[in-house]
Amino acid sequence: MSEYKEIKGIKVQDLGADPPAPFAGQVWYNNSSGDLKYFAIQSAAWSSGGNLNVARQGSAAAGTQTEALAFGGQGSTPPAPTATEEYNGSTWTAGGALNTGRYYLGGCGTQTAALGFGGYPPGSGLTATEEYDGSSWTAGGALNTARQGIAGAGTQTAGLAIGGGNPSGVTNTEEYNGSSWTAGGALSTGRKSLAGAGTQTAALGFGGNDGGTRVAVTEEYNGSSWTAGGSLNTERRFLAGAGTQTAGLAFGGENASTAVISSTEQYDGSSWTATASLNTAVQKSSGAGIQTLAISIGGEAPSITSATEEYNGGGPATLIIGTD
Numbered sequence: 001m002s003e004y005k006e007i008k009g010i011k012v013q014d015l016g017a018d019p020p021a022p023f024a025g026q027v028w029y030n031n032s033s034g035d036l037k038y039f040a041i042q043s044a045a046w047s048s049g050g051n052l053n054v055a056r057q058g059s060a061a062a063g064t065q066t067e068a069l070a071f072g073g074q075g076s077t078p079p080a081p082t083a084t085e086e087y088n089g090s091t092w093t094a095g096g097a098l099n100t101g102r103y104y105l106g107g108c109g110t111q112t113a114a115l116g117f118g119g120y121p122p123g124s125g126l127t128a129t130e131e132y133d134g135s136s137w138t139a140g141g142a143l144n145t146a147r148q149g150i151a152g153a154g155t156q157t158a159g160l161a162i163g164g165g166n167p168s169g170v171t172n173t174e175e176y177n178g179s180s181w182t183a184g185g186a187l188s189t190g191r192k193s194l195a196g197a198g199t200q201t202a203a204l205g206f207g208g209n210d211g212g213t214r215v216a217v218t219e220e221y222n223g224s225s226w227t228a229g230g231s232l233n234t235e236r237r238f239l240a241g242a243g244t245q246t247a248g249l250a251f252g253g254e255n256a257s258t259a260v261i262s263s264t265e266q267y268d269g270s271s272w273t274a275t276a277s278l279n280t281a282v283q284k285s286s287g288a289g290i291q292t293l294a295i296s297i298g299g300e301a302p303s304i305t306s307a308t309e310e311y312n313g314g315g316p317a318t319l320i321i322g323t324d
Contacts, residue, residue, distance in 0.1 A: 012036070018318060027321070034324035042314045044276040046264070049295065049308035050091040054083045057300040060107025060152065061240075061286035062114040062132075065089065065293040065310055069111045069132065070286060072119060074103040076304050080121070084132070086111055087295070087308070096136035100128050104193070106152035106161050107286070113156040115140065115176065120148035123167045129181070131156055141180035145172045151196030151241075153203040153221075160184070160221070162205045165192030169210050173221070175200055185225035189217045195241030195250060195287070202245040204229065204267065207253060209237040214256045218267070220245055230271035234263055240287030242294035242311075245269065249291045249311065252282045252299065260302060264311070266291055278309055 013019075013028040022028075022039035029036050052070060059073030066089035075081045080103045084095035098116065105119030105126075112134035119126045125148035129140035143161060150164030157178035164170055169191040173184035187205060194208025201223035208215055214237045218229035232250060239253030246269035255261050262278040278296060285299030292313030299305055 022318065024316075036321040036323070038319045038321050040317055040319055042312065042317045044312065044314035046276055046278050046296070046309045046311050048279065049310045050087070051308060052085055052092050052298055052306040053094065054081055054085065055304045055306035056081060056083070056103070056298045057284035057304045058103035058105075058120075059286045059298055060105045060116055061288040061295075061297050062107050062109040063087075063111040063288050065289040065295045067111040068288045068295050068297065069095065069107075069114050070297045071095075071107065071114070071116055071132070072098055072102050072105050073286075073298060074304070080119075084137070092308075095134075096132070098137050099130060099139065100126065102126060102128075104148040104150070106150035106164070106196075108152040108154045108159050108196075109156040115152070115156045115159045117143055117152070117159070117161055117176075118147050118150040118164060125150070125164060125166055129176070141176070143174055143181050144183065145170065145174070147172070147192070149192030149194075149208075151194045151205055151208075153196040153198045154200040158200040160196070160200045160203050162196045162203065162221075163187055163191050163194050163208065168192075169208065173226070184223075185221065187219055187226050188228065189215065189219070191215060191217070193237040193239075195239045197241045197243045197248045198245040204241070204243075204245050204248045206241065206248070206250055206267075207232055207236045207239045214254065218272070230267070232272050233265055233274060234261065236261065238283040240285045240296055240299075242287045242289045243267070243291035247291040249287070249294050251278055251287065251294070251296055251311070252285050254283045260300070266313070275313070276311070280305075280307065280309070282307075
């Protein structure tokens with residue numbers, strides 16, 4: 001069998017630690033860990049994750065790709081489930097149940113400090129807010145405006161409720177301080193079934209529907225007012241989002257032709273560009289994580305699904321080829 005030196009003309013470096021600045025294609029042996037390693041530039045891609053225990057669409061999510069939370073949503077049969085599930089990067093396990101079953105609600109925060117607010121039914125939406133501590137939900141301060149199809153951003157103690165329907169799309173933004181909601185700056189375009197990302201003082205609101213029209217509108221929030229950002233390349237509603245104001249991710253949804261789509265776009269603070277598509281077209285899923293490590297949870301594809309997909313934004317990565 002040919003050795004690496006015969007193939008490449010060089011020996012594999014034997015190092016006590018990974019090199020601080022490896023170059024693409026570099027191979028080395030880490031004698032501390034016993035791993036043969038390779039540095040590569042990977043392409044962006046979605047891959048399958050562990051399935052939810054309860055299939056649902058219209059749920060809310062919080063957390064990261066390896067510590068995610070999914071709560072609420074509509075199951076295959078009514079009523080709206082109160083089920084909460086926690087993800088560890090490979091499997092979902094049951095968490096504490098919501099006090100009020102609902103779907104098309106907003107969510108933000110982390111797996112152990114999440115916020116859920118608004119939702120459906122009834123048609124005008126709910127004002128109910130609940131806070132999660134990693135095991136159970138308790139009542140928080142109610143929204144000032146009842147709504148469903150609402151987007152969320154921020155944390156449990158500094159949350160943002162963006163738009164939504166009452167039942168038509170509204171421009172309302174509300175800010176949460178850990179106990180109560182107060183009015184923030186109004187969206188320029190009233191809409192529901194949109195997605196949100198970022199923090200209370202640096203948020204994104206994108207997509208959704210204004211009346212019967214799916215929109216590509218993106219708006220950026222600075223803690224007091226919304227301004228126009230770069231438009232999505234594909235108009236859509238019932239989409240999911242992740243990331244920050246300057247590194248956002250939009251995926252799935254229903255386009256202007258009412259087709260369920262798999263397209264994914266990433267935002268750099270001024271414009272959206274296409275990246276790797278979901279493996280399965282889906283709408284009404286929920287999203288969490290960051291732009292380079294996001295998660296798509298449940299949804300309708302075309303029936304209500306328990307599927308989870310994980311996004312890897314690609315870029316530089318150290319890979320293990322083999323281990324002693």
